[in-house]
Amino acid sequence: MSVVIPAYKQERTIVRDLKRVERVLKEIRYDYEIVCVVDGWVDRTWQRAKRLVSPKIKVVGYESNKGK
16 A cells, blocks of 8 residues: 655654554555655655655655646
8 A cells, every 4th residue: 555645844743643653554564655745845844754764764755836
């Protein structure tokens, strides 16, 4: 299962949110991945999300805001 999480200006909550989603998904019996898409590097959301160390979390994004 793939869970896509969009993020924009979430520097204060992104780490907590991704960890919470991962904690819940660990309880299911299916394989999963979490894809965090940061739409624009306007704050430190990108840097904070990239610091998470987990083989199940991938962080991708755009340097400038695309509105997607």
